[in-house]
Amino acid sequence: MCFVCCICSPTFVKICKGKSVAEFKPDPYVMTLLKCAMWVFYGLPFVKSHSILVSTINGIGFVTEAMYVTLFFVHSDWRKRVRMIYNLHVHYFYLHDFSIKRALIVDVGLTLLNGLFIYLFFWVQSNVIKTESVKYLPFYLSLANLLNIGTVWVCYASLKFDYNVVASNAAIFFSFLEIDCLNSGLFSQIYLLTSSL
Incomplete structure (x- = not known):
């Protein structure tokens, strides 16, 4: 975090x-x-x-x-x-x-906040598409979110089996999409590199 x-x-x-x-x-x-x-x-x-x-x-x-x-x-x-x-x-x-x-009340609140983050993600994506610029979507912030959700909290939740943490951090898929949407097209470039081999 x-x-x-x-x-x-x-x-x-x-x-x-x-x-x-x-x-x-x-x-x-x-x-x-x-x-x-x-x-x-x-x-x-x-x-x-x-x-x-x-x-x-x-x-x-x-x-x-x-x-x-x-x-x-x-x-x-x-x-x-x-x-x-x-x-x-x-x-x-x-x-x-x-x-x-x-714990249930806080989990519901965190899930709602994560829903707002997903909405914010789609709002940023629409700005990127409209302006054809990734100015609104910094790469390092997207990468930090992916590492934070994907590695730290999912591993922690797996070790402790805390379903509240898993439910609140289930938006890892959107972090992958966010990074791929960047101009560098990280996952697209990896696909192109591996397909040319």
């Missing part, structure tokens, strides 16, 4: 240098912040026993994303600020709905 959060730093260097968020949207950063917060909550011993590693890793991601969202908030106009505050408040009230089945 940490390397996924750190990949976004060039975007925020541009924002700080330009003193404006320009065409950047806060949605992926707010959603990642909320997702990290829910994973931290999920990993606490009173929600899911023996999952403190989930809390630790996502706690680092939460702090990093909180810094990004704060920078975005400082350099954005009032409409984007209101939208960010609204999204954060909805999440805050959702987290405080305590129940006997806390």
Whole structure:
């Protein structure tokens, strides 16, 4: 999770240098912040026993994303600020709905957030197709997402057999598509290289 959060730093260097968020949207950063917060909550011993590693890793991601969202908030106009505050408040009230089945509630929330990430993926794909530019789809962010979901969390869920982690990270297929959609066409090039042998 940490390397996924750190990949976004060039975007925020541009924002700080330009003193404006320009065409950047806060949605992926707010959603990642909320997702990290829910994973931290999920990993606490009173929600899911023996999952403190989930809390630790996502706690680092939460702090990093909180810094990004704060920078975005400082350099954005009032409409984007209101939208960010609204999204954060909805999440805050959702987290405080305590129940006997806390892990299930958090899992449903994480699955919904992953659904929003998939929607965001298709929105980015449509921008790439419309503009015929991969400016909106950075390769290293896509690769970091693939490694994060594909290796780290799927392996962790397999070892611990935590079906909540598996269900929430089942979007690995979309990470493969995202990388293939890039101009480099990584999987397309591999196919062409192997077919010419």
